[in-house]
Amino acid sequence: MTTVVWIAEGTWPACVDAARALAPEPAGIVLLHVTAPDVPGAACGAYAGLLGRGRPERDPGARLERAAAASAAELLDAAAARLGRPCSRLERTGRVEREVVAAAEGAGLLVLARDGDRNRLGPRSLGPESRFVVDHAPCPVLLVWPEPAPDVGTIPPPPRRP
Amino acid sequence: MAVLVCAVVRPWGWPEAVVAVPAAGLVIGTGAIPLGHARAEAERLGPVVGFLAAVLVLAQLCDDEGLFDACGAWMARAAAGRPRGLLAWVFVIASVVTAVLSLDATVVLLTPVVFATAARIGARPKPHVFACTHLSNTASLLLPVSNLTNLLAFTAGGLSFTRFAVLMALPWLVAVAAEYLVFRRFFATDLDAGARAPAAPGPAGRPVFALATVCCTLAGFVLASAVDVSPAWAALAGALVLAVRALARGRTTPAAVARSAALPFLAFVLALGIVVRAVVDNGLAEALGHLVPAGTGLPALLGVAALAAVLANLINNLPAVLVLLPLTAPSGPGAVLAVLLGVNIGPNLTYAGSLATLLWRRIVHEHDTDVDLREFTRLGLLAVPTALAGAVVALWAALHATGGRM
Numbered sequence: 388m389t390t391v392v393w394i395a396e397g398t399w400p401a402c403v404d405a406a407r408a409l410a411p412e413p414a415g416i417v418l419l420h421v422t423a424p425d426v427p428g429a430a431c432g433a434y435a436g437l438l439g440r441g442r443p444e445r446d447p448g449a450r451l452e453r454a455a456a457a458s459a460a461e462l463l464d465a466a467a468a469r470l471g472r473p474c475s476r477l478e479r480t481g482r483v484e485r486e487v488v489a490a491a492e493g494a495g496l497l498v499l500a501r502d503g504d505r506n507r508l509g510p511r512s513l514g515p516e517s518r519f520v521v522d523h524a525p526c527p528v529l530l531v532w533p534e535p536a537p538d539v540g541t542i543p544p545p546p547r548r549p
Numbered sequence: 550m551a552v553l554v555c556a557v558v559r560p561w562g563w564p565e566a567v568v569a570v571p572a573a574g575l576v577i578g579t580g581a582i583p584l585g586h587a588r589a590e591a592e593r594l595g596p597v598v599g600f601l602a603a604v605l606v607l608a609q610l611c612d613d614e615g616l617f618d619a620c621g622a623w624m625a626r627a628a629a630g631r632p633r634g635l636l637a638w639v640f641v642i643a644s645v646v647t648a649v650l651s652l653d654a655t656v657v658l659l660t661p662v663v664f665a666t667a668a669r670i671g672a673r674p675k676p677h678v679f680a681c682t683h684l685s686n687t688a689s690l691l692l693p694v695s696n697l698t699n700l701l702a703f704t705a706g707g708l709s710f711t712r713f714a715v716l717m718a719l720p721w722l723v724a725v726a727a728e729y730l731v732f733r734r735f736f737a738t739d740l741d742a743g744a745r746a747p748a749a750p751g752p753a754g755r756p757v758f759a760l761a762t763v764c765c766t767l768a769g770f771v772l773a774s775a776v777d778v779s780p781a782w783a784a785l786a787g788a789l790v791l792a793v794r795a796l797a798r799g800r801t802t803p804a805a806v807a808r809s810a811a812l813p814f815l816a817f818v819l820a821l822g823i824v825v826r827a828v829v830d831n832g833l834a835e836a837l838g839h840l841v842p843a844g845t846g847l848p849a850l851l852g853v854a855a856l857a858a859v860l861a862n863l864i865n866n867l868p869a870v871l872v873l874l875p876l877t878a879p880s881g882p883g884a885v886l887a888v889l890l891g892v893n894i895g896p897n898l899t900y901a902g903s904l905a906t907l908l909w910r911r912i913v914h915e916h917d918t919d920v921d922l923r924e925f926t927r928l929g930l931l932a933v934p935t936a937l938a939g940a941v942v943a944l945w946a947a948l949h950a951t952g953g954r955m
Contacts, residue, residue: 451664
């Protein structure tokens with residue numbers, strides 16, 4: 388049974404720490420990063436919108452694509468170093484939420500972090516992508532806090548009933 | 550129409566000028582435009598095109614000097630590992646770069662640096678890269694050099710360089726501020742995800758020379774317009790200074806400098822101007838004439854800006870501004886500047902600048918088809934009306950304050 392750890396910018400260290408502590412099989416950890424093509428695509432489109440500059444070699448989209456691939460590899464390296472034990476790495480490209488769900492198929496556990504507005508806990512404490520992943524994951528999900536979890540005292544009092 | 554189609558489609562990877570220049574020859578040859586009009590249009594566009602070439606070269610040489618990489622290192626340091634801090638500095642830098650070195654510089658040279666900076670501090674890149682693409686349009690209001698549309702209008706509208714900048718300063722600030730507020734809310738999730746402080750701030754060069762040249766060029770613009778000389782000369786001087794230095798140090802070659810002037814693009818602009826003039830002369834003026842609101846009151850300015858934004862989204866901002874200029878120039882500088890607000894801010898509705906480009910790119914499945922159209926359009930629908938309405942009101946206020954209403 389593998390443990391898939393979703394490595395996303397900003398929130399990944401907590402996921403790696405949780406996987407190290409809680410993975411059912413220490414040897415079967417997969418570090419997953421998904422690159423969304425929309426960022427290079429937007430740069431590409433902005434260049435295409437500049438009417439008359441027909442020089443494909445200046446298109447910033449291609450430079451961004453290379454930079455995105457390099458940054459994904461660096462991120463997975465950093466995550467593997469933090470994990471400090473053998474693991475495999477998985478780099479995918481596409482719609483982030485769908486790729487994560489697809490990569491989790493057949494896994495024993497999926498680890499991800501809360502990445503929404505954590506000042507007001509409620510539906511929005513999960514971003515749209517993590518919401519989709521939590522709803523559609525084909526395996527058990529371990530949802531961790533990127534920072535230490537707030538204590539019970541922060542829960543607001545229950546609404547008064549009439 | 551065919552010229553526009555070919556400019557968007559670019560059959561067989563031809564430069565746009567391959568179709569546009571013969572088309573211009575055709576409209577002159579068939580008498581669709583009197584030779585006198587064509588010459589007048591060419592004489593009007595000549596200095597504009599020269600100005601544009603100088604600014605393109607200046608921006609490329611600044612990149613060679615390491616100015617943009619230095620901006621990246623500086624933004625990473627200033628952000629101190631906070632994505633919201635980075636976004637604020639991206640807004641500042643992208644707005645200034647767009648205003649001073651034109652929107653091409655932001656799209657081609659700054660966007661990759663911003664992506665790398667976001668990656669370096671471990672922040673999610675999307676808000677910052679999207680900010681660059683939006684600001685390359687919205688922040689191109691300030692100076693005539695910021696956008697080719699401004700250069701075209703600036704010569705037609707009878708405004709001096711300084712007066713243009715004075716009238717557009719407030720709309721520029723308001724539009725950028727509106728975008729900033731929309732971005733902070735729209736990308737709250739990505740910005741809240743956090744980042745880490747830069748592990749090791751890379752060795753950042755200090756391109757003092759490039760920075761000083763750009764500042765002197767800016768001062769040159771103001772000075773030139775004060776003594777009634779074309780500010781294009783200041784841009785040329787700035788480009789020459791950097792080119793001579795780069796050539797002397799063996800950092801560039803004469804061929805590379807000539808390439809960065811984008812000669813086919815300049816020919817395309819000239820030819821497009823003549824073709825559009827022929828189309829406007831042959832009936833489009835009457836057709837659109839009754840759609841263009843007259844006067845310089847606030848409702849008229851809003852109407853003109855909205856019309857310009859719609860037209861820019863349908864065809865593209867360059868032809869849109871060429872069509873609307875002759876129709877609005879009689880109403881005075883206020884109306885011309887309102888057109889610019891529309892054609893510069895409007896293209897943010899679609900990420901490819903216009904529906905025409907967008908549809909074509911979707912049809913041929915260029916590799917940006919993975920862009921989530923809904924997300925980008927939602928962002929545009931929030932940002933464009935907010936920025937445009939705010940900018941028009943600011944323009945109206947600026948016209949009032951300086952007594953510039955005709």
